[in-house]
Amino acid sequence: MSDVTITYSEAVKGFPSFYSYIPDYIMGMNNYLYTFKGGNLYRHNTNNTRNNFYGVNYPSTVTSVFNAAPTEVKLFKTLALESDAPWDATALTDLQNGYIDEAWFELKEGTYFSFIRSEESPINFLMRSVNGIGSVLTVVNTGGTIYELGFSIKIDSIISIGDTVYFGSTPLQVGNVTAISTNRKVITVDATAGPVPSPGDFILYAKNQQAESHGVRGYYCEFTLTNNNTQPVELFSVMSSIFKSYP
Numbered sequence: 577m578s579d580v581t582i583t584y585s586e587a588v589k590g591f592p593s594f595y596s597y598i599p600d601y602i603m604g605m606n607n608y609l610y611t612f613k614g615g616n617l618y619r620h621n622t623n624n625t626r627n628n629f630y631g632v633n634y635p636s637t638v639t640s641v642f643n644a645a646p647t648e649v650k651l652f653k654t655l656a657l658e659s660d661a662p663w664d665a666t667a668l669t670d671l672q673n674g675y676i677d678e679a680w681f682e683l684k685e686g687t688y689f690s691f692i693r694s695e696e697s698p699i700n701f702l703m704r705s706v707n708g709i710g711s712v713l714t715v716v717n718t719g720g721t722i723y724e725l726g727f728s729i730k731i732d733s734i735i736s737i738g739d740t741v742y743f744g745s746t747p748l749q750v751g752n753v754t755a756i757s758t759n760r761k762v763i764t765v766d767a768t769a770g771p772v773p774s775p776g777d778f779i780l781y782a783k784n785q786q787a788e789s790h791g792v793r794g795y796y797c798e799f800t801l802t803n804n805n806t807q808p809v810e811l812f813s814v815m816s817s818i819f820k821s822y823p
Contacts, residue, residue, distance in 0.1 A: 597629035627806050635804045638663075642797040642816050649821045653791035655799065657681065657688040658812040663801040667692050669794020672700060678803075692791045699740075701747060703793075705783040707734060712743070712779050721751070721767045725779060730760045739781045741765050743773035747780060793821050 581595040581602065599611035599618075609620040613630045627634050642652060655665055655676060662681035667674040674692040681688040699706070714726035725741070741750040741763070748771060755764035773779060797816065803809055 596634040597632070599630075624808055625806055626808055627804060633804060633806065635802050636809070637800055637802050638811065638814075639798065639800045640814065642799070642818065643795075644818055645820070646795060649793060649795055650797075651791045651793050651819045651821045652692060652797040653817040653819065654689060654691045656815040656817075657801070658686070658815075659688060659810060661803065661805060661809045662688045662690075663803045663811070665690075665692075665802070666800045667792050668798045668800075669792050669796060671702065671794040672792040674792040694785045694792055699742075699747075699782055699785065701780075701782075703785070705785055706780060707732070708778065708780040709735070710779065711776055712773055713775060715773060715775055717772075718764070721770075722754070723750075723765050723767050723772055724762050725765060725773070726762045727779075728761070731756070731763065733760075734783075735763070735781050736783075739783055741779060741781050743777040743779050745778070753781065791817075 578596075579598055581598055582591050583593050583595070583602065584590070585592045597611075599613050601612040603610055608622075611618045611620065618630070627636055644650070649671075652667060652669065652674075655667070657663060662678040662683075664678045665676040667676075673695045675695065676690045676692055680693075681690045694700075694703075709731055710727055710729055712725045713728050714724075716724045716726070718724055735753065735756065737753050737755065739753045741753060742748060743750060749769045750771070750773060751765050751767040751769045753763050754766050757763070799814065799816075801811070801814070803811075
Protein backbone atom coordinates (compact mmCIF):
# COMPACT_ATOMS: atom_id res chain seq x y z
CA MET A 577 0.00 0.00 0.00
CA SER A 578 1.25 3.51 -0.80
CA ASP A 579 1.80 6.11 1.93
CA VAL A 580 -1.33 7.68 3.41
CA THR A 581 -2.18 10.28 6.05
CA ILE A 582 -4.07 8.87 9.07
CA THR A 583 -6.12 11.29 11.20
CA TYR A 584 -6.87 10.96 14.90
CA SER A 585 -9.92 12.47 16.63
CA GLU A 586 -9.81 13.40 20.29
CA ALA A 587 -13.63 13.47 20.31
CA VAL A 588 -13.99 9.77 19.43
CA LYS A 589 -10.57 8.67 20.73
CA GLY A 590 -9.88 6.91 17.48
CA PHE A 591 -8.78 7.17 13.85
CA PRO A 592 -11.87 8.19 11.83
CA SER A 593 -10.29 8.59 8.39
CA PHE A 594 -7.22 8.52 6.17
CA TYR A 595 -6.18 10.52 3.10
CA SER A 596 -4.20 9.69 -0.03
CA TYR A 597 -2.25 12.97 0.01
CA ILE A 598 0.63 13.73 2.37
CA PRO A 599 0.56 17.25 3.91
CA ASP A 600 3.26 18.74 6.10
CA TYR A 601 0.66 19.60 8.76
CA ILE A 602 -3.09 19.04 9.09
CA MET A 603 -5.78 20.34 11.44
CA GLY A 604 -9.53 20.97 11.64
CA MET A 605 -10.93 24.33 12.73
CA ASN A 606 -14.30 26.10 12.42
CA ASN A 607 -15.79 23.21 10.39
CA TYR A 608 -13.00 23.34 7.80
CA LEU A 609 -9.97 21.17 7.18
CA TYR A 610 -6.67 23.03 6.82
CA THR A 611 -3.34 21.66 5.63
CA PHE A 612 0.13 23.05 5.00
CA LYS A 613 2.26 21.86 2.09
CA GLY A 614 5.54 23.38 0.94
CA GLY A 615 4.97 26.45 3.09
CA ASN A 616 1.50 27.09 1.60
CA LEU A 617 -1.80 27.04 3.50
CA TYR A 618 -4.78 25.17 2.00
CA ARG A 619 -8.44 25.16 3.09
CA HIS A 620 -10.24 22.07 1.83
CA ASN A 621 -13.82 21.53 0.58
CA THR A 622 -14.21 25.12 -0.62
CA ASN A 623 -14.81 24.44 -4.35
CA ASN A 624 -16.14 21.76 -6.70
CA THR A 625 -12.71 20.36 -7.64
CA ARG A 626 -12.31 16.75 -6.52
CA ASN A 627 -9.39 14.31 -6.44
CA ASN A 628 -6.80 17.10 -6.75
CA PHE A 629 -4.49 18.05 -3.92
CA TYR A 630 -1.49 20.39 -4.24
CA GLY A 631 -1.79 20.15 -8.05
CA VAL A 632 -1.70 16.32 -8.12
CA ASN A 633 -4.68 14.12 -9.07
CA TYR A 634 -5.50 11.31 -6.62
CA PRO A 635 -8.16 8.80 -7.76
CA SER A 636 -11.16 7.91 -5.64
CA THR A 637 -11.38 4.17 -4.92
CA VAL A 638 -14.09 1.99 -3.38
CA THR A 639 -13.44 -1.67 -2.49
CA SER A 640 -16.04 -4.21 -1.37
CA VAL A 641 -17.01 -7.89 -1.75
CA PHE A 642 -19.86 -9.92 -3.27
CA ASN A 643 -20.19 -13.10 -1.18
CA ALA A 644 -23.67 -14.53 -1.73
CA ALA A 645 -23.92 -18.33 -1.19
CA PRO A 646 -20.31 -18.49 0.04
CA THR A 647 -20.02 -22.31 -0.26
CA GLU A 648 -20.80 -22.33 -4.01
CA VAL A 649 -18.61 -21.44 -6.98
CA LYS A 650 -20.41 -18.67 -8.86
CA LEU A 651 -20.15 -16.75 -12.11
CA PHE A 652 -20.05 -12.99 -11.55
CA LYS A 653 -21.20 -11.74 -14.95
CA THR A 654 -21.81 -8.01 -14.66
CA LEU A 655 -21.46 -4.88 -12.61
CA ALA A 656 -24.25 -2.35 -12.34
CA LEU A 657 -23.51 1.05 -10.81
CA GLU A 658 -26.15 3.37 -9.42
CA SER A 659 -24.01 6.42 -10.04
CA ASP A 660 -24.00 9.65 -12.01
CA ALA A 661 -20.80 8.55 -13.83
CA PRO A 662 -19.09 5.28 -14.83
CA TRP A 663 -16.02 4.00 -12.96
CA ASP A 664 -13.07 1.80 -13.87
CA ALA A 665 -13.48 -1.56 -12.12
CA THR A 666 -11.38 -4.59 -11.24
CA ALA A 667 -12.81 -7.90 -10.02
CA LEU A 668 -10.73 -10.43 -8.08
CA THR A 669 -11.93 -13.94 -7.17
CA ASP A 670 -10.11 -16.99 -5.82
CA LEU A 671 -9.99 -18.35 -9.42
CA GLN A 672 -9.82 -15.40 -11.83
CA ASN A 673 -9.12 -11.70 -12.23
CA GLY A 674 -11.31 -9.45 -14.35
CA TYR A 675 -11.79 -5.79 -15.18
CA ILE A 676 -14.07 -3.22 -16.78
CA ASP A 677 -12.92 -0.03 -18.46
CA GLU A 678 -15.22 2.88 -17.63
CA ALA A 679 -15.83 3.42 -21.36
CA TRP A 680 -17.51 -0.03 -21.57
CA PHE A 681 -20.36 0.93 -19.24
CA GLU A 682 -23.73 1.66 -20.84
CA LEU A 683 -26.31 3.92 -19.18
CA LYS A 684 -29.72 2.22 -19.04
CA GLU A 685 -32.63 3.55 -16.97
CA GLY A 686 -30.32 5.57 -14.76
CA THR A 687 -27.86 2.72 -14.03
CA TYR A 688 -24.50 1.98 -15.66
CA PHE A 689 -24.17 -1.65 -16.84
CA SER A 690 -21.23 -3.68 -18.21
CA PHE A 691 -20.14 -7.32 -18.22
CA ILE A 692 -16.84 -8.29 -16.56
CA ARG A 693 -13.98 -9.28 -18.87
CA SER A 694 -11.53 -11.89 -17.64
CA GLU A 695 -7.87 -10.87 -17.87
CA GLU A 696 -6.17 -12.36 -20.95
CA SER A 697 -2.92 -13.24 -19.16
CA PRO A 698 -1.53 -15.12 -17.43
CA ILE A 699 -3.46 -18.06 -18.87
CA ASN A 700 -5.51 -19.97 -16.28
CA PHE A 701 -5.42 -23.66 -17.22
CA LEU A 702 -8.17 -24.46 -14.68
CA MET A 703 -10.80 -22.64 -16.72
CA ARG A 704 -13.24 -24.26 -19.16
CA SER A 705 -11.79 -22.14 -21.97
CA VAL A 706 -8.81 -24.57 -21.95
CA ASN A 707 -9.27 -28.09 -23.42
CA GLY A 708 -7.03 -31.05 -24.10
CA ILE A 709 -6.73 -32.72 -27.53
CA GLY A 710 -4.49 -35.70 -26.79
CA SER A 711 -1.02 -36.96 -27.64
CA VAL A 712 0.27 -35.66 -30.96
CA LEU A 713 1.07 -38.40 -33.49
CA THR A 714 3.12 -36.45 -36.05
CA VAL A 715 4.89 -33.07 -36.11
CA VAL A 716 5.70 -31.82 -39.63
CA ASN A 717 7.47 -28.58 -40.48
CA THR A 718 5.92 -27.15 -43.66
CA GLY A 719 8.26 -24.17 -43.83
CA GLY A 720 9.58 -21.50 -41.48
CA THR A 721 7.69 -21.54 -38.18
CA ILE A 722 4.63 -23.34 -39.59
CA TYR A 723 4.00 -26.87 -38.26
CA GLU A 724 1.27 -29.43 -38.86
CA LEU A 725 0.31 -31.44 -35.77
CA GLY A 726 -1.39 -34.75 -36.63
CA PHE A 727 -3.57 -36.84 -34.32
CA SER A 728 -4.97 -40.37 -34.47
CA ILE A 729 -8.36 -39.14 -33.31
CA LYS A 730 -10.76 -36.53 -34.65
CA ILE A 731 -10.36 -33.18 -32.84
CA ASP A 732 -13.47 -31.74 -31.19
CA SER A 733 -15.41 -28.99 -32.92
CA ILE A 734 -14.72 -26.43 -30.17
CA ILE A 735 -11.19 -25.65 -31.39
CA SER A 736 -11.02 -22.83 -33.94
CA ILE A 737 -8.52 -20.74 -35.87
CA GLY A 738 -6.80 -18.24 -33.58
CA ASP A 739 -6.79 -20.48 -30.50
CA THR A 740 -3.45 -20.84 -28.71
CA VAL A 741 -1.75 -24.26 -28.59
CA TYR A 742 0.26 -25.56 -25.60
CA PHE A 743 1.97 -28.86 -24.81
CA GLY A 744 3.39 -30.73 -21.85
CA SER A 745 2.42 -31.33 -18.21
CA THR A 746 3.75 -27.85 -17.39
CA PRO A 747 2.18 -26.27 -20.47
CA LEU A 748 4.51 -24.47 -22.88
CA GLN A 749 3.07 -22.15 -25.51
CA VAL A 750 3.62 -23.18 -29.12
CA GLY A 751 1.62 -20.59 -31.06
CA ASN A 752 -1.75 -19.94 -32.66
CA VAL A 753 -3.86 -22.26 -34.83
CA THR A 754 -3.89 -21.07 -38.46
CA ALA A 755 -5.77 -23.94 -40.12
CA ILE A 756 -7.72 -27.12 -39.34
CA SER A 757 -7.90 -30.04 -41.80
CA THR A 758 -11.28 -31.12 -43.19
CA ASN A 759 -11.02 -34.52 -41.47
CA ARG A 760 -10.22 -32.65 -38.19
CA LYS A 761 -7.14 -34.75 -37.47
CA VAL A 762 -4.50 -32.13 -38.33
CA ILE A 763 -4.07 -28.59 -37.05
CA THR A 764 -1.62 -26.08 -38.49
CA VAL A 765 0.19 -23.93 -35.94
CA ASP A 766 2.37 -20.86 -36.35
CA ALA A 767 5.05 -21.70 -33.78
CA THR A 768 6.59 -18.24 -33.57
CA ALA A 769 6.10 -18.37 -29.80
CA GLY A 770 7.95 -21.75 -29.70
CA PRO A 771 9.10 -24.27 -28.57
CA VAL A 772 7.79 -27.07 -30.82
CA PRO A 773 6.31 -30.30 -29.41
CA SER A 774 7.56 -33.77 -30.30
CA PRO A 775 5.48 -36.85 -31.19
CA GLY A 776 3.93 -38.22 -28.02
CA ASP A 777 3.60 -34.85 -26.26
CA PHE A 778 0.16 -34.00 -24.88
CA ILE A 779 -1.45 -31.08 -26.72
CA LEU A 780 -4.02 -28.67 -25.34
CA TYR A 781 -5.48 -25.40 -26.57
CA ALA A 782 -6.91 -22.24 -25.01
CA LYS A 783 -9.64 -19.99 -26.30
CA ASN A 784 -9.34 -16.23 -25.93
CA GLN A 785 -9.91 -15.80 -22.19
CA GLN A 786 -11.48 -12.37 -22.52
CA ALA A 787 -13.90 -13.38 -25.27
CA GLU A 788 -14.87 -16.65 -23.59
CA SER A 789 -15.05 -15.48 -19.99
CA HIS A 790 -18.60 -14.04 -19.74
CA GLY A 791 -17.52 -12.84 -16.29
CA VAL A 792 -15.28 -14.26 -13.57
CA ARG A 793 -15.77 -17.43 -11.53
CA GLY A 794 -15.08 -17.99 -7.85
CA TYR A 795 -16.52 -18.39 -4.37
CA TYR A 796 -16.41 -14.63 -3.82
CA CYS A 797 -15.65 -11.49 -5.82
CA GLU A 798 -13.70 -8.57 -4.41
CA PHE A 799 -14.24 -5.52 -6.61
CA THR A 800 -12.51 -2.15 -6.65
CA LEU A 801 -13.97 0.92 -8.37
CA THR A 802 -11.68 3.77 -9.39
CA ASN A 803 -12.67 7.26 -10.52
CA ASN A 804 -10.27 9.97 -11.69
CA ASN A 805 -12.94 12.61 -12.28
CA THR A 806 -12.10 16.05 -10.89
CA GLN A 807 -15.80 16.96 -10.71
CA PRO A 808 -18.19 15.71 -7.98
CA VAL A 809 -19.36 12.12 -8.61
CA GLU A 810 -21.89 10.19 -6.52
CA LEU A 811 -22.07 6.41 -6.11
CA PHE A 812 -25.19 4.96 -4.46
CA SER A 813 -24.89 1.20 -4.89
CA VAL A 814 -23.05 -1.58 -6.76
CA MET A 815 -24.83 -4.72 -8.04
CA SER A 816 -23.83 -7.85 -9.95
CA SER A 817 -25.62 -10.58 -11.91
CA ILE A 818 -24.48 -13.75 -10.10
CA PHE A 819 -25.19 -17.33 -11.16
CA LYS A 820 -24.14 -20.70 -9.82
CA SER A 821 -21.28 -22.11 -11.94
CA TYR A 822 -21.84 -25.63 -13.30
CA PRO A 823 -18.58 -27.29 -14.48
